[in-house]
Amino acid sequence: MEPGYRRDRDRYDRAQAERALIGNWYVNGDQSRRAEIVLAASGLQARNEKGETSRLTVEEGGQIRALDWGELQGNVRRDIIIDWANGTTWTRESPR
Numbered sequence: 001m002e003p004g005y006r007r008d009r010d011r012y013d014r015a016q017a018e019r020a021l022i023g024n025w026y027v028n029g030d031q032s033r034r035a036e037i038v039l040a041a042s043g044l045q046a047r048n049e050k051g052e053t054s055r056l057t058v059e060e061g062g063q064i065r066a067l068d069w070g071e072l073q074g075n076v077r078r079d080i081i082i083d084w085a086n087g088t089t090w091t092r093e094s095p096r
Contacts, residue, residue, distance in 0.1 A: 017058050018044055020079040025090035035090055 021044065027033035033049040037056065044056040046066055054068035064082065066072040073085045082090040 014058060017076075021056070021058070021064070021076065021082075023092070025082065025092065028089055029091045 018039070021037045022039055023037065025035040025037065027035055027049045035046065035048050037044060037046050039045075042055065044058065045053055046056050047053045048069075052069070054066040054072075057065045057067060059065070062076040064074045064076055066074065066084075074082045074090075076082050080092040084090070
């Protein structure tokens with residue numbers, strides 16, 4: 001899927017950026033520790049490997065915030081890696 005913000009384009013597409021985040025993620029690359037991002041009626045929602053949920057906001061430049069986890073900031077790279085400010089990394093499932 002194409003990222004919502006690309007440096008070779010002059011505009012940011014928030015809807016595209018949100019869609020690119022939806023799906024399964026793996027905490028620190030460990031496929032036994034699944035997290036996910038879903039589109040709920042109220043917007044994007046993240047669920048960590050412990051089952052805890054948070055509303056997400058997506059900002060330009062690949063930044064996201066988990067509002068219900070103390071406004072935890074994350075940096076999205078290439079729509080396949082989220083580096084969270086708490087030192088945790090979420091990655092997409094590696095191709096088989």
